[in-house]
Amino acid sequence: MTDTTGIETEEPGTAVAVADDDATGALVPADAAVEVHTDHSNHPSPRQYVLIAIVLVVLTAIEIAISYIDTEHTNLIIIALFAMGAAKFFLVAGWYMHMRLDQPFFRRIFVIGMIGAGIVYGIVILMFSSTVLKA
Amino acid sequence: MTQAVATRDADAVVPSAPHAHDTNTGVSNNKLAIWMFIASESLFFGAFIATFFLYRGRDALYLKGPTPDELLNIPFTSVTSFVLLMSSLTMVLALAAIQRADHRRFRLWVLATAFFGLTFISAQVYEFTEFYREGLHLSTNLFGTTSYVLTGLHGAHVTVGIVWLLSLFGRSLQGRLGPEHSEAVEIGGLYWHFVDVVWIFIFTAVYLIPQH
Numbered sequence: 001m002t003d004t005t006g007i008e009t010e011e012p013g014t015a016v017a018v019a020d021d022d023a024t025g026a027l028v029p030a031d032a033a034v035e036v037h038t039d040h041s042n043h044p045s046p047r048q049y050v051l052i053a054i055v056l057v058v059l060t061a062i063e064i065a066i067s068y069i070d071t072e073h074t075n076l077i078i079i080a081l082f083a084m085g086a087a088k089f090f091l092v093a094g095w096y097m098h099m100r101l102d103q104p105f106f107r108r109i110f111v112i113g114m115i116g117a118g119i120v121y122g123i124v125i126l127m128f129s130s131t132v133l134k135a
Numbered sequence: 136m137t138q139a140v141a142t143r144d145a146d147a148v149v150p151s152a153p154h155a156h157d158t159n160t161g162v163s164n165n166k167l168a169i170w171m172f173i174a175s176e177s178l179f180f181g182a183f184i185a186t187f188f189l190y191r192g193r194d195a196l197y198l199k200g201p202t203p204d205e206l207l208n209i210p211f212t213s214v215t216s217f218v219l220l221m222s223s224l225t226m227v228l229a230l231a232a233i234q235r236a237d238h239r240r241f242r243l244w245v246l247a248t249a250f251f252g253l254t255f256i257s258a259q260v261y262e263f264t265e266f267y268r269e270g271l272h273l274s275t276n277l278f279g280t281t282s283y284v285l286t287g288l289h290g291a292h293v294t295v296g297i298v299w300l301l302s303l304f305g306r307s308l309q310g311r312l313g314p315e316h317s318e319a320v321e322i323g324g325l326y327w328h329f330v331d332v333v334w335i336f337i338f339t340a341v342y343l344i345p346q347h
Contacts, residue, residue, distance in 0.1 A: 046231055053224040060220065064213050067343040074345050085339045089332050096227045097328045098321075103162050106170045113174025117181035124185050 042101050052095050059084050059091075169322045173329045176292075180333050183285045184340055190277040191344075200275035203282075206266055209342055215258040216338050219293075222251035223331045226300075226324045233307075236314040242307050245320075248327065249300040252293050259290045282341050289337055292330050299323050 044052070063084050066077055094100040099107050158164050229244035263283070271279045303323055306312040312319065 043231065043234075046228055049224060049227050049231070053221065056220050056223075057217065060213070060216060063339065063343055064209065067209065067345070078344055081339050081343050085335050088335045092223060092328055092332050092335070096223050096331075097325055102166075105160060105162050106166060109167070109170045109174050110177075113177045116174075117178045120178070121181045121185035125188055128189055 043098060044095055049095070052091055056088055056091055059088050163318060165318060165322055166325075169325050173325065176329065176333075180285075180288070180336075183281075183288060184336060187281040187285050187340055190281050193277050200271050200279065201269045203278050206269055206271060207342055208262070208265075211258070212262070212338065212342050215255050216334065218251050218258075219255045219331055219334050222248045222255070223328050225251065226327045230317065230320050230324050233312065233317045233320045234314060238307060238312075241312075241320070242304060245300055245304050245307070249297050249304065252297040252300065252327075256290055256293055256297070259286065259293075263287075285337060286341065289330070289333055292333070296323075296327050296330050299326065 063081055066080050066084075069077060071077065093110075099110065158167075160167065225244045225247040229241050229248060232238075232240035232244055266279075266283075273279055273283050300323060303312065303320060306316075306319075
């Protein structure tokens with residue numbers, strides 16, 4: 001069985017990689033070696049990129065419409081806005097930045113940065129919001 | 136042809152797969168560098184977004200100068216946000232074009248991306264000028280300080296991105312950017328998309344969340 005990356009897979013969990021003669025033969029971690037993409041055939045097509053752009057525009061339009069809602073439930077509006085912001089983030093990062101298809105190593109580095117930022121600044125806001133509010 | 140068998144056992148070490156990079160990690164050092172840079176930039180912008188939220192609405196007690204409600208022009212900024220979103224589309228189309236060795240389309244899309252970026256920056260300059268005319272300076276109030284710094288830093292990143300895109304365009308014109316160099320475009324594209332992603336959150340935080 002051959003998948004779109006050119007890597008022959010025999011059964012779930014194993015893969016046979018075919019190396020060129022000019023390959024260096026350097027030793028690399030197995031998961032890095034298996035998931036290296038030799039070409040870009042697994043990238044979305046231009047048509048798919050346009051479809052994602054349309055979804056992004058629609059989400060932005062909904063966000064703007066929500067921001068005009070005059071309600072006492074401000075927290076609900078904030079949650080809805082951030083949920084849609086997160087959806088747009090995953091669309092851009094996953095498809096346009098190819099995070100969904102690229103080597104997992106890059107994804108891990110980025111996710112560590114994002115989670116680190118979320119935790120650090122979440123704590124900062126929680127710690128200081130009460131003191132600054134009273135000022 | 137050399138056959139190499141790889142398993143998904145994370146601890147196993149196997150001969151490198153085709154086109155695996157000759158590095159300790161088996162991945163491209165340049166791409167690794169840009170992803171690490173993006174991760175650090177997430178922390179950088181996170182600091183300014185957190186600060187903006189921390190001081191948001193604090194001016195109510197001792198407010199000087201115009202309020203955000205009086206200043207912010209959401210329809211105008213929505214259009215500029217749309218322009219920046221579209222620049223991500225043209226950037227990814229530029230990458231797809233260079234990977235197909237379609238140089239004509241690559242130049243078209245990369246120039247379109249730079250143009251959209253330039254439009255966004257021009258709109259930001261116009262917006263800052265309007266704010267200044269209305270009496271909002273960097274030190275007028277907390278909203279002025281936090282919003283100018285946050286959106287201004289983002290604008291600086293967009294400007295760097297435009298220069299980067301134009302350098303890619305120049306390299307292509309000189310015939311120094313073939314499909315084998317598509318990683319250079321991909322790295323520039325990752326930076327550009329990151330700048331777009333950051334704006335998604337800045338737009339929500341500064342413009343869309345009710346200020347009261």
